[in-house]
Amino acid sequence: EVQLVESGGGLVQPGGSLRVSCAASGFTFSTRWMSWVRQAPGKGLEWLANIKPDGSEKYYVDSVKGRFTISRDNAKNSLYLQLNSLRAEDTAVYFCARDMNWGWDFWGQGTLVTVSS
């Protein structure tokens, strides 16, 4: 059974940093593109970034370029998102998702990041 479990969310001050993680199981993690998607409270979904199976290619939405970094550790079946220079508008639930046919076929339950002083 495919499982994606996010962790690492929490309360952080504006300008601060946080790293959220996603533990994958039930499939061959090292062969799949992976993405991060977020959802602000009461709002819609926003794709943030994705990463090639071997980590050699990474793509970002313009709004987070230079502030967020996606990475992965295939030995640990884990996906990461480093969030820097956080702003109030980054407050959201952050989901990891497995890429499939230019969409996403499995999603984690998400981890909440709150940016507030």
Added chain:
Amino acid sequence: QSALTQPPSASGSPGQSVTISCTGTSSDVGRYNYVSWFQQHPGKAPKLMIYEVSGRPSGVPDRFSGSKSGNTASLTVSGLQAEDEADYYCSSYAASNNFVFGTGTKVTVL
């Protein structure tokens, strides 16, 4: 990249059909057959319902169907059931390895 446009709400009685539109541009929906649809119940993760415009993942009832014409994609839910009440989002590939989601539609089963 602007969000794809969806109606804020749609509704139907049990057994009826409801169709949700997803309007983009010639740079995303109109250019690629990479439109997906997701169902999201409150407090839950999104669930893939349709991929590549009209593909249906294993386990998704055939009551759910997708189509596309020009810059607009559509999701039709036939034979509405109470458990279909949820938010629905479309997404599209948008070139240069970018993806864009729709604004979301709340479906109510009357």
